[in-house]
Every structure is written in structure tokens, then in C-alpha cells.
Amino acid sequence: MEALATLFDSYPALATYYTTAARWIFVGLAVFILGKTALSLLARRNPSEIWAYLRLPDGSVRPLTHWENVIGRARSSDIVIDVMTVSRNHGTLSRDQYGNWRYNDLGSKGGSLINGRSVYQSTPVEMGDTITLGGADCILVPPSLKEKQENIKQRLRSTRGVLPWSPIIAITIFQIMTVMQLFASKGSKLPFTVLLSFLLLTIVMWAYCIFLRIMSNRAFEMEAIAFFLCTLSLAVVSTSEPESTFKQFIAIVIGIIIYTVMMFFIRNLERGVKIRNLLMIISVALLLFNVVFGEERNGATAWVSIGGYNMQPSELVKIAFIFIGSATLDELYEKRNLTVFMIFSIFCLGCLALMNDFGTALIFFVTFLIISFLRSGEFTKLILVLGVCAVGGLMAIRFVGHIANRFATWGHVWDYPDAGGFQQVRAMSAGASGGLAGVGAGNGWFKSIFASNADLVFCYIQEEWGLIIAILAVLAIIILGLYAVRSIKSGRSTFYTIAACSATSLLIFQSTLNVLGTVDVLPFTGVTLPFVSNGGTSMMSSWGLLAFLKAADTRQGASIAVKDDSEDNDELFIEDYIAMADEEASEQRLAQAQKTQRTRSPHGQSQPGPQTRSTRPAPKQRQPEQGRPRNPNLRQGDVEITDFSQLEDDDL
């Protein structure tokens, strides 16, 4: 490396030639990385899984494709029962990660019975039980063995053929070439910590991916996208504030840790739901601390200094905000849950208003609206809230000086190049100078402008890396969002779905404010670009929010959050089933398979612990988590394969 620095030092022309070629190679690599990951994420359908069947009074059988299902007469219900005595939203039928089903009456007019007994609250339901909704008898039926095989096959198909390594290799090349470009630009003046940070980032990335692969994860496109953006972030910091590069790297590592820990919590729905109260307390404490001890910067007191480190607590609260806003289907029908969320939202917005942090407040507000809409679906109420807040916002703009200034120059910053439009004019001038491929990392001048590597980072990238990579960085976030939205179709719980969609909306809205604010399409609000901007807490919160998106990925072996432990134990086992399914397994073969299962089942049972679902041909004995009270109504062996066959014969 030293030799490289000396070489570029002594032959400046060589550095120029390197940059000239490399800048287009960077574009090519970036297109490859994002193209490959986007294709892998979006080209395959997230498999729709069948968890059970419901036999309706008319004799038809409807699959339950989610963990949480609304049953009712309304066409928007997951299971539509077209009987007049059934309420529009009559009840919910939900299962937990162990396969225990519960029915909950939603205050229907006709009432609900389970096996003839009236139920008024969430009640366990067994396979074969009759649920009577307003007089209409429905029977819960487990999926057949063959269908389970088909499910597995489908899930596997969506991750099979995913080549997670090629984008990772491309990112590695990107990182190595970036370091060389930094040498070409700075020569031997390049600080050692920059070099170290890049080296460690590459190591961390590989270590993470190899670890996942060992854990039988087949797909890590989302992480690849995040690592790519982090590479850009590190490059931006290393050219603008070389001394902060290592700090930014540490932020990435902490971000990955937060991401992994969150995944651990989210994978178990119950645990995820429980942790919300703790998160709420922490958030309230953080925000109060911020309001009291906040330091003022540019009119906003969004920063606190803890042990010499500056942080933006509101960034971390974003994660909690999504957590608290998300709810399982039954919770959606609870008043208390909504009230808690409303109060927490108002508290957050109030604190942000006290801090004068207009940009973040706007992000929270829009996320609040999105979550409210996802939860209630009421547009009119939404518009009303929006209207009231718009008036309030206008008043705020009218009275708060620095916000008013930003709005005053909006749309014509070029008329105020040395006043209100100072930063954006320079951003656009520098950005346009970069052309499509940039002037090369380290060769720009925009770094000398305040907040260029954070609030104005889009144009920073545009100047040094070019318009294509700048747009790709934004597209990367959009790709993550599109994937999350698409995954709803196969979403298991509304908790995951609301979390993924609102985290996506938050990331996309924040990117919108950042990018369009920088280039004067929207007023400049001074927020960061997720994963890219310089700033530790922003980086950590980006990774944290990514966990919500990843949790919506239900493909086999695609995520830590949604995972099947049988795959850990015995991958071949699943393969066997696929092979059998392909041959249109006959009854005999199925019977054989059942035998195999029986012989293997002790092995499977030796792995207690949280299981999100079972891919065994025969469901195992339900294994509750240690300490968790066992469902008193759970009949031992009720899901033994023999029962299945019987059910199939009798009921299907």
C-alpha cells in the first residue's frame, strides 16, 4: 500500500489515468451489485404459505395463507363467508410460531361458538374444531402433507439459485478500488485509519456473510445493499473528515449488531411484542434527556454529548417508534394498543418540536400517518389529521425563523446564492460538475461546505462518484422498500407487515427529504440519507430499520428473523421431500415418508427452542419455549401425521 502511495505521489499522471478508468468501473460495479441484488429480491415471488384450511358452511375449503386472518362477510376479509348473519369483520383466526391457533370474536352481532360453546375473547382452537360464526359452521383443517411439501418446495425455489456471493465479491472489488482511488487522490497523505476502516469493513462484511451461510442462510441481498451503501458512506467520510472514518466504521459495526439483535427479538413474535414496553421507556428517557441536555446546532437541539461522543437520540427512537406502532391483528382491534401508540407519537412529536428539529419531526409525523393508515385504513380521518397538522405546521413555519428562511428560498435558491440558497447552490454546482461518473473520490471541493457529507450527501456523491451512483444509492433504498411492500402478500402477522411497510416509508420519506431538499425540489430540511450520510446514530438507526424489512422476508433460509430450524439440522431431509413431490408422490410414498418421519422425529425433537414454523412433513410436537405455560387445551399428538391423513380423508 505504501508502494502504491509512493507510486501515485511520484507519477501524478498515473493517478489521473487510474481515476479516469476507475470512475466508470465503479459505475459498472455499482450497476452490477444493485442489479443483481434487485433481481434476486424482486424477480422471485415471496412464497405464499398455507398454514391451515377453513371449511366453510357451503362445503368449500379456503386456505389460511397468513398467521393472522380476519373472517367476515366483508370482501376485504381474508376469509369471506357470504352469510347474512355473519358480521363484516366477525372474528380473527391467528396462530403463533408454535402452530397454536386462537380464535377471537371481534364483538360480532351474531356471536361466535367453538365446538358449540360461546366465546367472547381470544380462545384456543384445535385442528378439527368447529367455529360457528353467526350460525355459520366452519371447521379448522390442517394442510395436507403434500401441500406442506409444496410449501417448502416453493420457499426453497425462491432462494434456490440466488447467488449471494457475486454481489459481495463485487462490493469487495469496489472497496479495494475505492482505497486505490483514495491513494490516487491523496497519495501518501492518506491517513492510516482510513485504510484500516476499509479493510475492517471488508472483513466484517465477509465474516457476517460467511456466518449467515454457516447458519444455512441462502439469501442476504438486503445486507449486500446495506454494505454497498456503507462503503459509499465510508468513502464520503474518508474524503471529507478523514479523522472520523474509523468512528463511522464503528457505527456500522454497532448498526450490524443492532440489526442482528433486533432480528433475534422479532423472529419470535411474542418476544417482539413484549419488548415494546421496554423500548418505549428507553425512548421516553432518551428524548427527555435530549430535551433537557440537548446541544444546539443550526437552530435545533437534536444532539446530546455522552462521554465525548455526540449522538442524535431521535435517530434511535425511530426504531422504537416503528416497534410501538406495529401491532398484531388482534391488537389492531384493541383500543388500548392504539391509545398507547397515539400518546407515544404525540410525546415524540412534542419533544421534537421542543428541540426545534423540524426535519426529524416531519419524518416522525409522516411515519405516524403511514402507520395510522396501515392500522385503520381510514383515509378521511387521515386527511383530517393532515389538514390540522398542515395548519399547525404553517404556523410553525411562520414563527420559527430558520424554518421560514428555508421555505422562503425554496424553488429559487439560485436567486439567493449567498444567503438562503448558499448550500444548495453549491451542492448543485458541484453535483453537476461530476457528470455521470464523478470527478473521483477525494477530487471534489464540495467537502468544504458545511454538512456536505450529511444533509447534502446526495450531491457529494454526485460530485465525486457521479449522477449514476448517486441515483443508484437512492434506488437501493427504493428496492428495499419495494421488496417490503411486495412481501405483504405472504406476510404472516400484521406486526411484521406494518413494521416493514412503515420502516420502508420512513426510509423512503427521509431519502426524499434529503435528496430533493439538497437539489431544491423540496425545501431543505437537513435530514440524513439512510446508510450513506456521515453520522453514527443515523447509521445505527438505518441498520435497525433494515431489520424490520428483513423480517418480512419469508423465503426459506433468507433471514434470521424468519427461519426454519429443521433446515439447520438436516438440509438433505427437505431435499428428499422435494424430490418426492416432483415425482407426484403416491399415497404409498407418502405413507413411507410418514414412516421416515416417525423414525426421525426424536432427532427433530431434540431441538427445542423457538420455531417460526415447521417444514417437517409431519408437524412435530409443539414445543413451547421454556417457562412458557403450555396451552391447556393442547391435545398431545393432535397433529401426528396419522391424524393428518384421517383429517384429509374425512374432511377434504
Add this chain to the structure above:
Amino acid sequence: MKKLERRAILCLALVLVLLGGIGYYVTRLVEYGGDWVSYPANKHIYNNGYIAKGVIYDRNGKLLVKNNSEGKKVYNDTEGIRRATVHVVGDKVGNIATGANIVFADKLVGYNFIDGTYTTNDKSRELYLTIDADVCRTANQALDGRDGTVGVYNYKTGEIICMVSSPNYDPNNPPEVSSDDDSGIYINKFISNRTVPGSTFKLITATAAIDTMDDYEDFTYTCKGFEQYGKAKVDRVKCAYPHGTVDIQKALEVSCNCAFGKLASEVGQKKMEEYTQRAGLLGRYSIDGIMTLPSSIEFTSGGVSLAWAGIGQYHDLVNPCSMMVYMGAIANHGEAPIPRILSKMKLPSGLPGSVGDTQMTDELINADTAKTLARYMRLNVENNYGSYNFPDLKLYAKSGTAELGDDKSPHAWFVGFIKNEDYPYAFVCLVENGGRGAEVAGNVANQVLQKIIGND
């Protein structure tokens, strides 16, 4: 869950907003990227706010200005050229906003959408203008310190060969200009000014009359020196002397105000407005991106105001460049090329860069009308201005003496074109407060045109 699926569309709406915003930004970048790059804070091309790259030459390779890496500017050695081209080239500190050194900063540094300002070497780009520095110098000498402007362009190719604005100064020795100065020293009057056109505007009225009056050839008018439009003394159009009975050609030749007042009245407000618009006077031309100032003409529904407006007085204000283009359209029988000032560009590698092609205006005048009008303009020269005053030039012209009132000396105008295979040039010549159009401005025009055809 099914409900959520539908609600998630809201997230997609956010995606669309972001994509739409970026799309909008990119279109703006394509359109204005050059301007943004040229902002003096851009250290890729400026040094301490001064452009640090590029050389500008005239059409014959005479140096107009060279920007060195310290942001200093080196101008032509000859003071006369420096003065005559200061408005074309631009001054040292950027007071002249339409100067090529400012307007074409993006081209001088080699900006393009694909590569931005990225270059592999520090060699300069060379920009060649269509201007002939020597012709400009002659024009400035002919103006002889009087305020005004001279513009000459090739009505086949659109190349501006001469563009001089006065007052002007030596950029190497800029004068102290007080902040309330209204002489227009920093304004290129050819591009960014408009002035009372006087009788040159009769060409527009004539065009409208020829086109709209079926019997324009039979039109006769007996001028008794004035024409009354109302009872008051001010409701009167006057001529310098009674012209007697004139037809439309004769009226143009002797520049009879009374006859043209009558013609404007007969054509009427609507048609006068339509023909002024069609002649391109009310629009703006983009001279390789430098926008001209539109003319401003106001017609009333009738009476003496309409008559005066048709004579080029009242509130009429015409931009010299747009008048010159109209001359080009008459010479060309309908359309004229849009003026250009960029001739060619040499990249640091020595390869030529693209500067755009000649583009034509819409039809500014009907072809037959143009022929008729050209015939009249030739007769103006033969019978009134005197061909002997313009030796070796097959000149077609119209003079104008724009009265300003308040005992100010009138603006002298002379506009037209010459027919010559090798020198197809249309011109506009304005000497502010110069006196009689044909004599004063005609003389300036003659000197410039003689220089162009090589009669020094």
C-alpha cells in the same frame, strides 16, 4: 391482512414521489447543468471566483481573451479590438452578464452532461466566435464615441460577424462607474436593450398592409403635411413637409408618416398586433443560449395612437437584434436563421467539439410580400438614400429617425441587407441621439459593410 395489502399502496406512493422528484431534478440538470457548473463558487472551474480555463478567439483566430489558471484574463493586444469586443467577450469581473467568457464558461471548461467538468489534463479548450474583431473595431470607430449599437449577421448561416455596443471601454483599464450610472455601459445594447424604432417600423406596417389589403397596389394618399385624427392639436400625425400624392412604395421611400398612419389605421389594431408578433419582434431569440430582450409594441384600437404606433413612435420599443433578424427574413424571403455567435470549439486534444447547428425561425414574412418589400427597400436606396453613398453594395434598406421629444436629438436608425453571393449580410445600425437616420446611421452602416466586403 388483505386490507393491509391495499393500504401498503401508500408506501408505493412515497416511492413515486421520490422517483418523480429525482426525474424532475435530472431534467433540470440536463437543462441547466451548464449554468450551475458556471457558478463562480465552483472550484472545478473557477479560481477565487474567476474562470481559470479556456481561450476565446474571433472567427479568424485573433485572440479575444485567455483565462489563465490563476483566474487572470489576458485580452487582445489592440485597444480598439478590446473596446469594440468588450461586450461580446465580457470584462474581468463579470459586470457584463452576456459576455461570452461568462455565458460560455461551461463550454470553456468543457462541461458536458456525461463527464461533468472532468478532464484528464489542464489544457484549455479553445472557443471560436463568429465575430470578426476587425469589423467590430471598424464599427466602433464609425460610432465614433456616440452611443448605439451595430449588428451584422449572415442571413444564410446566422453567424453574427459584428456586434458592437457603445458606450464601451477597455477591459484592461475599466472606468469608475457610479452605481446610478444609466449610460448602459455594461449592457450589450444589441441584445439587452430596446429603443424607439422610428420609421424602420414602417417595414412592419408595410408588411401588414401588403398582406391584408387586397388593393394595396391601388392605395394612394395625398399628404398635406399632417393628418388630423381628432379635434385636439395633439391628435395629429405630421410629416416634415407635404409629400403630395403617394402610393405605398412611394410612401415608404419618402417615409411619409401621414400615409403610414393611414395604412396602420386601415390595417387595424388586431392585424398590426398579429404582424408584429409574426415578425418575431415580440419574442426572444437565443443566441447560443444568450437570450435577447423582447421588443414592446402597443397598439390601440384606433385614432392617432394607432397611427403613431404604426409609424414606430408612440410607445414602440424595438430590440435591435430582432429587427436585424427581420431584415434577414426579408432577404431570405420568409425565414431567417437564428443568430449564432459560437463558430467552433477545439478540445484540448485538438479535436473539434460540437457547437450546434444553424436553426431557422418560423416564417416571419410571406415570401411574396418579402419580395415586394425588398423591391421597395431597394428603391429607397436608389431614389432616396443614394446608391452612390454605398459604393459596391447592392443595398436594401430603410432608415429611421426616432423622435424622442423634449428637444432631444432623434435616434438615427438604418436597417437592411445587402445582396452579394459572398457576403449575404443583414444589419441593424443605431446611433442614439445621432440625428437623421439615413445620413448618420447610414454612414456607419456603410463603413462597416465596406469593411466586410473588403473595401478598407
